[in-house]
Amino acid sequence: MTTKWASGQLGDPAVMPLCSASELAALTPENRALADHPLRDDMAFFATMLEFLGKNYGVDAKRIYATGFSNGAQMTSRLGVEMSDRFAAIAAHAGPLAFTPKPASRPLTMVFSVGNIDDRFTPSGTPIPIAETTATIPAFKRITGDYLTAGQLVDSYVYDEPRAGLARWSYTKSAVGAKNKFLTVLIDKCTHQYPNGDNHPLVMADALWDLFKTESLP
Numbered sequence: 001m002t003t004k005w006a007s008g009q010l011g012d013p014a015v016m017p018l019c020s021a022s023e024l025a026a027l028t029p030e031n032r033a034l035a036d037h038p039l040r041d042d043m044a045f046f047a048t049m050l051e052f053l054g055k056n057y058g059v060d061a062k063r064i065y066a067t068g069f070s071n072g073a074q075m076t077s078r079l080g081v082e083m084s085d086r087f088a089a090i091a092a093h094a095g096p097l098a099f100t101p102k103p104a105s106r107p108l109t110m111v112f113s114v115g116n117i118d119d120r121f122t123p124s125g126t127p128i129p130i131a132e133t134t135a136t137i138p139a140f141k142r143i144t145g146d147y148l149t150a151g152q153l154v155d156s157y158v159y160d161e162p163r164a165g166l167a168r169w170s171y172t173k174s175a176v177g178a179k180n181k182f183l184t185v186l187i188d189k190c191t192h193q194y195p196n197g198d199n200h201p202l203v204m205a206d207a208l209w210d211l212f213k214t215e216s217l218p
Contacts, residue, residue: 004071005042005071005072005074005075006039006040006041006042006043006075007071007074007075007077007078007095007098007099008074008078008097008098008099018039019035042075043078043079043082043083046079046083047083047086050064050086061086061217062088062216062217062218063088063212063215063216063217064086064087064088064217065087065088065089065090065091065208065212065215066079066080066087066090066091067090067091067092067093067205067208068091068092068093068095069093069094069095069193069194070093070094070095070120070192071095072095073092073093073094073095073096073112074092074095074096074097074098075095076090076091076092076095077090077092077095077096077097077098077110077112077147077150078097078098078099080092080104080108080110080150081097081101081102081104081150082104084104084105084106084107084108085105085106085217087108088108088109088212088215088216088217089108089109089110089111089211089212089215090108090109090110090111091110091111091112091113091208091211091212092110092111092112092113093112093113093114093194093195093204094113094114094115094118094120094121094192094193094194096112096143096146096147097143097146097147097150101146101147101149101150102149102150103149103150103151103152104150104151104152106217106218107151107152107153107174107176107178107180108151108180108215109151109180109181109182109183109211109215110147110150110151110180110182110183111182111183111184111185111208111211112143112144112147112182112183112184112185113183113184113185113186113187113204114128114185114186114187114190115186115187115188115189115190115191115192115193115195115200116128116129116130116186116187116188116189116190117189117190117191118190118191118192119191119192120192121139128140128186130161130165130166130167130186130188131167132159132167132169134167134186135157135159135169135184140184143184144169144171144182144184147182147184148171148182151171151174151180151181151182152174152175152176152178153171153172153173153174153175153180153181153182154171154173154174154175155171156171156173157169157170157171157184158170158172164188165187165188165189165201166185166186166187166188166202167185167186167188168183168184168185168186169183169184170182170183171183171184183211187200187202190202
């Protein structure tokens with residue numbers, strides 16, 4: 001049994017199927033008790049957690065951020081779309097939006113990053129090129145397009161390589177006059193892992209904070 005965040009695709013038989021009645025019946029009683037229950041409302045969980053933190057800690061409600069990895073990144077992306085009034089900015093690493101996108105109620109800054117040798121994104125084993133033309137690869141373009149829809153941004157970017165082995169596409173032109181942006185980041189020689197300075201030279205948390213600290217709710 002695998003526990004997953006409800007990032008928008010739980011129950012989809014082609015992506016993240018739930019146990020059938022016969023599969024549940026084949027489990028041991030202990031495992032059946034763990035698996036045979038209604039799906040948890042993860043959005044309600046986050047809303048409750050934010051309320052608890054606000055009541056019990058010194059939290060700046062205008063400067064709350066979310067970041068996640070893999071399925072956690074998919075959940076973070078969902079939070080950015082459905083709770084954009086609570087989060088100032090979000091970042092998702094190796095886990096894109098997992099549902100048909102819709103414009104967020106408040107356009108917010110979002111980041112999607114992935115390693116160029118992440119086997120979840122390179123099933124053929126061929127590395128994703130660290131090059132501007134990667135933006136035209138259909139699978140890459142689809143992921144970017146979903147975030148642009150959510151952020152109500154124009155499909156027009158500035159490409160740069162801020163450090164060796166790092167490609168970045170910056171989308172900053174809003175279709176609705178907002179000041180948000182979307183960044184796609186491709187990381188050389190990074191597998192399906194969250195870069196932390198030990199498993200990869202990049203320390204993702206530090207890089208994200210440089211961006212997050214410039215973002216706040218109105």
